[in-house]
Amino acid sequence: MCGIVGYIGDKKAQPILLNALGKLEYRGYDSCGIAIANKSIEVYKDVGRVKALAKILEPHNGKVGIGHTRWATHGEPSKINAHPHSDCAGKIAVVHNGTINNFSRLREMLAEEGHVLASETDTEVIPHLIEKYYDGDFEKAVEMAVGEIDGAYTMIAIMAGESRLIAARKDSPLIIGVGDRENLIASDVPALLDYTSRVIYLEDGDIAVVSASDVKVKQNGAVIDREVHEISWSMEDAQKGGYEHFMLKEIHEQPKVIRDTLTDYLSKAETAADLTGMGGGSLENIIILACGTSYHAGLVGKYIIEDLVNVPVRVEMADEFSLSGQSPAGNQAIVITQSGETLDVLKAIKRLKANGNRVIAVTNVVGSSVTRAADRTIYTRAGPEICVAATKTFVAQLIALYWLALPYARVNAARLDELVLELRQLPVKVQQVLDNEAEIAAYAKKLAAYDNVFYIGKGINYPIAMEGALKLKEISYIHAEGYAAGELKHGPFSLLGEKTPVVAVVTQDNTYEPIVTSIKEIKARHSPVIVLANEDDDVMPDLADSVITIPRVDPLFSPVVNITALQLLAYFVAKERGCPIDFPRNLAKTVTVE
Ligand code: AGP
Numbered sequence: 001m002c003g004i005v006g007y008i009g010d011k012k013a014q015p016i017l018l019n020a021l022g023k024l025e026y027r028g029y030d031s032c033g034i035a036i037a038n039k040s041i042e043v044y045k046d047v048g049r050v051k052a053l054a055k056i057l058e059p060h061n062g063k064v065g066i067g068h069t070r071w072a073t074h075g076e077p078s079k080i081n082a083h084p085h086s087d088c089a090g091k092i093a094v095v096h097n098g099t100i101n102n103f104s105r106l107r108e109m110l111a112e113e114g115h116v117l118a119s120e121t122d123t124e125v126i127p128h129l130i131e132k133y134y135d136g137d138f139e140k141a142v143e144m145a146v147g148e149i150d151g152a153y154t155m156i157a158i159m160a161g162e163s164r165l166i167a168a169r170k171d172s173p174l175i176i177g178v179g180d181r182e183n184l185i186a187s188d189v190p191a192l193l194d195y196t197s198r199v200i201y202l203e204d205g206d207i208a209v210v211s212a213s214d215v216k217v218k219q220n221g222a223v224i225d226r227e228v229h230e231i232s233w234s235m236e237d238a239q240k241g242g243y244e245h246f247m248l249k250e251i252h253e254q255p256k257v258i259r260d261t262l263t264d265y266l267s268k269a270e271t272a273a274d275l276t277g278m279g280g281g282s283l284e285n286i287i288i289l290a291c292g293t294s295y296h297a298g299l300v301g302k303y304i305i306e307d308l309v310n311v312p313v314r315v316e317m318a319d320e321f322s323l324s325g326q327s328p329a330g331n332q333a334i335v336i337t338q339s340g341e342t343l344d345v346l347k348a349i350k351r352l353k354a355n356g357n358r359v360i361a362v363t364n365v366v367g368s369s370v371t372r373a374a375d376r377t378i379y380t381r382a383g384p385e386i387c388v389a390a391t392k393t394f395v396a397q398l399i400a401l402y403w404l405a406l407p408y409a410r411v412n413a414a415r416l417d418e419l420v421l422e423l424r425q426l427p428v429k430v431q432q433v434l435d436n437e438a439e440i441a442a443y444a445k446k447l448a449a450y451d452n453v454f455y456i457g458k459g460i461n462y463p464i465a466m467e468g469a470l471k472l473k474e475i476s477y478i479h480a481e482g483y484a485a486g487e488l489k490h491g492p493f494s495l496l497g498e499k500t501p502v503v504a505v506v507t508q509d510n511t512y513e514p515i516v517t518s519i520k521e522i523k524a525r526h527s528p529v530i531v532l533a534n535e536d537d538d539v540m541p542d543l544a545d546s547v548i549t550i551p552r553v554d555p556l557f558s559p560v561v562n563i564t565a566l567q568l569l570a571y572f573v574a575k576e577r578g579c580p581i582d583f584p585r586n587l588a589k590t591v592t593v594e
Contacts, residue, residue: 002027002028002068002069002070002071002083002095002096002097002187002588003021003024003025003026003027003028003068003069003097003186003187003188003191004024004066004067004068004083004095004096004097004154004155004156004174004185004186004187005017005020005021005024005066005067005068005095005156005184005185005186005187005191006065006066006067006095006156006158006165006167006184006185006186006210007020007063007064007065007066007165007182007183007184008063008064008163008164008165008182008183008184008210008211008212009063009179009181009182009183009184009212010063010181010182010212011063011182012060012061012062012063013034013036013060013062013063013064013065014034014036014057014059014060014062014065016065016184016195017034017065017066017067018034018050018053018054018057018067019194020067020184020186020191020192020194021034021050021053021067021068021069021191022050022051023188023190023191023193024069024186024187024188024190024191025049025050025069025583026386026387026388026582026583026588026589026590027069027071027097027187027188027588027589027590028069028070028071028072028588029049029050029069029070029071029583030047030048030070030071030072030077031045031046031047031048031069031070031072031077031078031079031081031082032045032046032048032049032050032053032067032068032069032070032082032083033045033046033053033067033068033082033083033084033095034053034057034065034066034067034068034084035065035066035067035084035086035093035095035158036060036062036064036065037062037064037065037093037158037159037160037161037162038060038061038062038064038160039160039161040090040091040160041086041090041091041092041093041158041159041160042058042060042062043084043086043090043093044056044057044058045068045079045082045083045084046079046082047077047078047079047082050069063212064158064162064163064164064165065158066084066093066094066095066156066157066158066165067084067095068082068083068084068095068096070082070083071588073099073122073593074099074103074120074121074122074123075119075120075121076120080118080119080120081119081120081121083095083096083121083123085119085121085123085124085126085127086127087115087127087128087130087131088115088116088128088131089131090160091131091159091160091161092127092130092131092134092157092158092159092160093127093157093158093159094123094126094127094130094155094156094157095123095155095156096122096123096126096153096154096155097152097154097155097172097187097592098151098152098153098154098155098170098171098172098592098593099122099151099152099593099594100122100123100125100126100149100150100151100152100153101150101151102148102149102150102151103122103125103151106125106129106148106149107124107125110125110128110129110132113132115128115131115132122151123155125149126145126149126153126155126157127157129144129145129148129149130142130145130157130159132145133145134159138157138159138162138164138166139164139166139209142157142166142168142207143207143218143221146168146170146207149170151170151171152170152171152172152343152592152593153168153170153171154167154168154169154170154171154172154173154174154187155167155168156174156185163211163212164209164210164211165183165185165208165209165210165211166207166208166209166210167185167202167207167208167210168206168207168208169202169203169204169205169206169208170204170205171204171343171346171369171592172187172341172590172592173187173188173201173202173341173368173369173590173592174186174187174202174206174208175187175188175189175192175199175200175201175202175367176199176200176202176208176210176215177191177192177195177196177198177199178196178198178199178200178215178228179195179196179198180196181212181213182195182212183210183211183212183213183214183215184196185208185210187590188590189231189384190384190386193231197230197231198228198229198230198231199228199229199231200215200217200226200227200228200229201226201229201367202217202226203219203226203372204369205219205220206218206219206226207219229366229367233383233384244575245387245571245575245581245582246385246386246387246582247387247389247391247475247567247571247581247582248571250385250386250387250391250392251391251392251434251564251567251568251571252434253382253383253392254391254392254395254427254430254434254564255427255428255430255431255434256427257380257381257382257383257392257395257396257399258395258396258399258426258427258430258560259427260381260382260383261380261381261382261396261399261400262399262403262423262424263381264379264381265400265403285311285312285313285314285328285331285332286305286311286312286313286314286331286332286333286334287313287314287315287316287328287331287332287333287334287352287357288301288302288313288314288315288316288333288334288335288336289315289316289317289318289321289333289334289335289336289345289348289349289352290315290317290318290335290336290337290345291317291318291319291337291342291344291345291591292390292470292591293338293389293390293393293394293467293470294336294337294338294342294345294390294394294397295315295317295318295336296394296463296464296466296467296470297336297394297397297398297401297463298315298334298336299315299462299463299466300398300401300460300463300464300559301313301315301334301336301398301401301404301405302314302315303459303460303463304401304402304405304460304556305401305404305405305408307460307556308405308406308408308409308410308411308419308556309405309408309409309410310410311408314328317344318335318342318344318345318347318348319344319594321348321351322344322347322348322351327351327352327354327355328352328355328357329355329356329357330355330356330357331357331358332357332358332360333349333352333357333358333359333360334359334360334361334362334401334404335348335349335352335359335360335361335362335370335374336361336362336363336397336401337361337362337363337368337370338363338364338365338380338382338385338390338393338394338397339363339364339365339368339589339590339591340361340363340364340365340368340369340370340371341365341368341369341370341590341591341592342370342590342591342592343591343592343593343594344591344594345370346369346370346373347594349361349370349373349374350373353373358375358376359373359374359375359376360374360375360376360377360378360404361373361374361376361377361378362377362378362379362380362397362400362401362404363377363378363379363380364379364380364381364382364385364393364396366379378400378403378404380393380396380397380399380400381396382395382396385589386582386589387581387582388474388582388583388584388587388588388589389471389474389475389570389581389584391471391567394467394563395430395560395563395564398559398560398563399423399426399560402419402423402556402557403423406419406420418554419554419556422553422554422556422557423557425553426553426557426560426561429551429553429557429560429561430560430561430564432551432561433550433551433561433564433565433568434564434568436548436549436565437568439548439549440548440565440568440569440572441568441572443530443546443548443569444568444569444570444571444572444573444575444576445572445576446528446546447478447501447503447530447569447573448476448478448572448573448576448577450478450499450500450501451478451479451499452478452479452480452495452499452500453469453472453478453479453480453481453500453501453502453503454469454480454481454482454483454488454492454495454496454500454501454502454503454527455468455469455472455480455481455482455483455502455503455504455505455566456482456483456484456485456488456502456503456504456505456515456518457482457484457485457504457505457515457562458484458485458486458505458511458514458515459509459510459511459555460509460555460556460558460559461505461507461509461511461558461559461562462482462483462484462485463482463559464505464558464559464562464563464566465482465483465484465485465503465504465505466482467482467563467566468480468482468503468505468562468563468566468567468569468570469481469482470482471566471567471570471571472566472569472570472573472574474570474584474587475570475571475574475579475581475584476570476573476574476577476579477577477579477584477585478573478577485504485511485514485515485518486514486518488502488518488521488522489518489521493521493525496522496525496526496527497525497526497527498526498527498528500527501527501528501529501530502519502522502527502528502529502530503529503530503531503532503566503569504518504519504522504529504530504531504532504544505531505532505562505566506519506531506532506533506537506540507532507533507534507550507552507555507558507561507562508534508537508552508555509555509558510555516539516543519531519543519544520543523543528545528546529543529544529545529546530544530545530546530547530548530569531543531544531546531547531548532548532550532562532565532566533547533548533549533550534549534550534551534552535549535550535551535552536552548565548569550562550565
């Protein structure tokens with residue numbers, strides 16, 4: 001993961017690099033550093049966040065530089081392992097995002113040739129390889145170094161006395177910001193938006209040579225044209241807008257996200273059936289692959305599609321998919337990834353395509369790697385999501401899945417109209433949950449005192465219990481597990497008691513009666529129970545210890561309103577515990593490593 005940035009232009013590089021790194025911290029934030037090139041190279045780096053680095057910097061007038069914010073893979077977070085890394089002579093500096101598979105062999109080879117490598121990182125081999133191959137031609141040396149590396153090597157290099165940034169992209173995003181008498185390179189668009197809205201998305205295998213006035217992109221040694229795109233969202237969209245945390249802002253954006261995503265789909269489709277380009281015809285077996293929160297969206301998708309379309313849906317974690325003995329062939333695959341860069345997902349796509357499966361990607365990031373790997377992309381319109389914990393992108397993924405399934409729904413026209421109407425009313429229902437924020441915050445205060453929490457749900461809300469638990473553990477560091485309500489008695493019951501609360505999703509559908517029975521069994525074991533129940537539920541107030549009221553919607557759409565309440569619950573628990581909500585420890589927003 002890690003965030004990398006480069007600047008070259010007519011301004012001082014240092015403040016621009018620091019500002020851009022701040023925008024990339026969601027990608028990793030255990031250490032950071034910058035290097036500025038003039039006649040020599042100055043490197044500043046340390047453990048901790050970008051703000052701390054800013055305090056130890058000496059002002060520098062150099063106009064060429066690179067920066068890095070790290071999510072450690074090889075070697076603990078430490079000053080010596082932080083990037084940028086340099087060659088022996090200290091004339092080359094490199095920032096890198098990815099993992100180099102053959103770095104041990106390269107290290108040995110370089111050591112035998114007299115190079116002294118100081119850190120435990122895989123990255124450090126890159127500047128030494130460039131140094132090894134340098135014979136007066138920086139560009140050629142970088143190309144030759146890249147040719148030695150096996151693995152993911154998205155990186156930017158600078159050299160003393162050179163007015164060029166040289167970048168290479170492999171397996172992680174890298175975007176060039178095209179400015180006026182200045183150009184930038186970064187891992188993600190928000191790092192560029194203060195300077196330009198014109199961007200070039202590099203592709204795997206690209207090598208870019210960037211000066212203040214020129215961008216040259218090469219693929220397999222030949223210079224090629226890469227399209228310049230105009231970014232339509234602004235920096236304001238990516239800022240907190242008065243909220244204390246990005247997470248709260250992003251949860252509150254959910255009504256708008258649903259509207260924007262639906263408006264986008266409706267504007268492109270005369271009817272829902274036009275949307276998928278598959279014409280609403282026959283649909284055979286479906287496989288859905290994703291990781292983390294997106295995997296939970298996929299699990300909800302299984303219930304949506306099996307209910308509406310009546311075809312079997314297999315959902316797998318993308319990271320496990322490559323281990324299953326048999327790869328399906330000739331199926332319709334849907335991969336879900338908000339970032340579009342998750343390595344496990346990209347690897348799964350390769351396997352799917354090798355077996356002749358057709359792949360639709362659902363992603364939030366325009367031009368991300370998944371859009372090139374898949375046959376077809378359905379974008380969610382959530383806007384930039386900065387908090388590491390996914391919230392609004394999850395809701396947008398659910399909307400995409402409803403919309404994907406609707407053209408194939410085996411229901412009569414009246415029911416289809418009803419569903420589309422309900423879908424359109426979801427923003428209002430989600431807003432009602434948001435308006436109930438104070439009540440949820442009050443329950444969160446109580447929950448914050450516990451060390452272990454179970455979340456239970458049934459049917460389409462079982463994955464919502466899993467997602468609610470993931471949100472809680474991710475940002476509040478409370479151990480939480482999401483279970484199918486009926487499974488709790490097959491083992492986890494031994495953990496129930498006064499110190500283990502259970503959060504139950506009990507909004508009404510055909511699973512209501514059995515989950516009421518489960519809650520009675522849990523209460524008999526003295527666990528405090530917080531339920532999410534519909535406002536007209538007159539059973540739960542007597543049965544549960546606390547009731548979070550949820551507006552009634554068609555059961556098929558209940559995941560959208562229920563998860564909004566669970567996101568808020570996790571947020572306020574984490575706030576009560578004083579956790580760094582937007583940047584939880586050990587995590588990163590975009591997971592481009594195995
Ligand atoms: C969600 O809160 C997590 N940050 C994480 O589980 C995430 O959903 C997962 O890494 C998948 O990311 P993607 O959607 O970008 O592929």
